[in-house]
Amino acid sequence: MSGARIGNAMSLVLALMVSAFTVGCGASTESGVAALAFGPTPQCELDTQCGDGTCHSELRICLAGTAPKRNLGFIVEPKEEQHLAPAHLASVALEGITPTVDITLPKTVTLTGRVMVENNALEPGLEASVVAVAEEDVIAGEVRAAQTVTTDEFTLTLQAGVAYALHITAPGPDTGRPAYRTSLTLTNDAYQTFVLPALDSLPTLVGRVVRVDGTRTEPLPDLRVTAIHVETGQACTAATTGKLGDYRLRCPTKDGSYAILVKPTSDGPVVPAFRARLAWGTSFIDHWAVGAGKQDVPDIRVPIDSIASDVTIQVRSPDGTPIEGAEVGLIAKLPDGQTWFDAELRRTATTDRTGVAILRAVAASYELWVSPHAGQPWADFREAGYVVEGESSRVITVEARQRVRGTVVNASGEPVPYATVTVRRLPEAEGGEVREFVGETSESGTFDVPAEPGSVDVHVKPRTESGLPRVVKRGLVLGDDGLTTDISVPAPLIVEGTVFSPGGMTPVPGADVEALELGPTGSWEVVGDAKTDDYGRYFLILGPAQ
Structure with missing residues (x-):
């Protein structure tokens, strides 16, 4: 999603819970023509042109013949200037190949206010950052929040009836001012003055x-x-x-x-x-x-009495060529002691044009790692028990990454060109890092993506004009001999509907719509996205269940 979503130190996302929605048969209008402005290239006119499937009457693309029941989450984010609260739906039951999901945005309330300081009631409002975060998620991991920065009064668009934690950060002299936190729930528009404690x-x-x-x-x-x-x-x-x-x-x-x-x-x-x-x-x-x-x-x-020394690491390819832009790190977990706990020594640097990175480190036993840029064809390097006792140097030769190869075709066996192929290497342990390696299919549908060995999923996202859905092939293993896997993209199902303003009467144009589905790990994954047209209508092209 773009636009309304925000990012800061707390990784906040603009999104609010839907208060009402309907799932049923939506009325067909001429707005389908507008929706096609940036949509898929027409593929059919008649059902007979689609094999076992059917031809969508407006998009003119072939659909899947059948679609099992499934539950999706939806996030709808209106344009910021519309001053409407976003909508979150946690579980919507879908059935059939063209289900309709009409979404009515929740009641919106406006919080207007001013930030002042205790015992300074006559002073103009402070310059402040104001962030409202819903205390409960509707879709796990999707934070509902609104944020603004003000030099006098501020305005936030919130959802009526939702409990928010309000975080106010204002500057202060010398050591600054800690963030102020309070809670509120609004059912109607309100004006509030928030008085921060005096610094003394x-x-x-x-x-x-x-x-x-x-x-x-x-x-x-x-x-x-x-x-x-x-x-x-x-x-x-x-x-x-x-x-x-x-x-x-x-x-x-x-x-x-x-x-x-x-x-x-x-x-x-x-x-x-x-x-x-x-x-x-x-x-x-x-x-x-x-x-x-x-x-x-x-x-x-x-309790460290040793002096830091330079550790010089040179990274090169098997033919001796220096590798620029690789991240080099030393990590040491230190035992808890009388004066600290949860102590971690971490030193990082990036290799220069000569493949050299210099790290300042104290005497300890480290894990040494090298991670070339994801766009480079070189594999990561890991070594436990790398002992630093003083100034030292090391040359590391990294091997070529293994490659994930294959061909992406549609249900008729025709190649799918210029689709984005993302190989996700899954962590070996819970809480580990997921690494992504991205490539693209050629005109003939083939792909060749260098990646790190291990358990991988391959995600394919065809171009919008293809009329094909995103698909995922899971449970693959990339070994020392590489991996070849062909991927067939099935005909899609289409979720369509209209987004309405609160009250369900006025369509909302230009809103971003995302469909999410629970993946096998229990986290929500985006399976389709669209934008409403001038009539508030949207069409989501979806693949098989995750």
């Missing part, structure tokens, strides 16, 4: 980060420090340590305890990212309880 009423954490070397301590500047409320997850401001290793954090509430997080910066000393344990008498604690005003936090002690 917020607790402030003050401390230092030091390196411990026997009985001597050395301040560590240029490290990034923040703190997270143990119960609510609310964050304090973040700070970079000064020359004396000092930091100062403002926190959102004086009730409860905060865990303190430290991570390196590109210009600072080589230390791990970790959660700090703090000295308390003869023991150590994992978080710091706060009250009002300034809170002096015990020193955060980094």
Whole structure:
């Protein structure tokens, strides 16, 4: 989806729940002509031209002969300037080869407001970022949210009756101002003034980060420090340590305890990212309880006494050619200790034109990895137990990636040219990374995509003008000898319908419509997308069930 979806540190997506919808037989109108402006190339006039299938009366493409019952999710996002709340449908039962799904957008409410500071009622509204996030998802993983930035008043378009968490971020002097959070549910348009606490009423954490070397301590500047409320997850401001290793954090509430997080910066000393344990008498604690005003936090002690050294890695192909643009990394998980836990040393760099990357690292045993760019034909490299004890160098020769080859054809055996082919390498362990390798079919329908060995799925997305659906071939294994797999794209089924404004009377043109289906891993996957025409109608070209 484009347009209304937004992205920020929380990876928010503009999408709101539908309040009413109908599934049934929609009236056919002349709007089908407009829908064809960027649609598939006509393939037929009569059913007899489609073998066992039928010819769609408006799109003029051949459809599947049968279609099993299935459930889909739908997301509809109107254009931003229409000031309508998006719609989410979690499970719509479909039956037949041309089911109709008419969607009525939910009731929209407008929140208008101003952000001010306590004891400063006469001051104009603050410049602020305001984000409203629905507290419950309709479609798992699809966050419903709205966002705006204001220098005075702000306006948000929300869905009536939905509970939202409101996050307000406004600038503050020196250490800044922590995000303010509240909750609201609106049934009608409303104007609200949100009053942020005065800065002098917020607790402030003050401390230092030091390196411990026997009985001597050395301040560590240029490290990034923040703190997270143990119960609510609310964050304090973040700070970079000064020359004396000092930091100062403002926190959102004086009730409860905060865990303190430290991570390196590109210009600072080589230390791990970790959660700090703090000295308390003869023991150590994992978080710091706060009250009002300034809170002096015990020193955060980094127990690394070795000096960082240069580790030079050169990456080249089997014929000795330097490989530019490969990402090189060193990762070491460090055992929990008295002064930290969840500590991870991670150093990364990118190879230059000579294939060289230089990383600053301290003495430890690392996992060394090299990951060439996805568009390059070279395989990843992994090596556990790479020991760094001082300045060192290493030459790594990466092998060619294995190749996934095949031909994409339609139900009649004709080649499908210029379709996008995406090979997704699945993670070996839960929580691992899914890597994608993208190619395209030739004029004769063939494809040849270099990819990493392992369990893979192959996704095919034909061009819109082909009138063919997306398909997925799952459960494949790419081994040392490569993989050859031919893919047949069946005739589609068409989901069509009209998007209406709240009340169900006025069609909504220009809205983005996505169909989603639960995949075998239990996550929702997009199986079709379309845009409503001038009459609010849409046509989704779908393939077989996921």
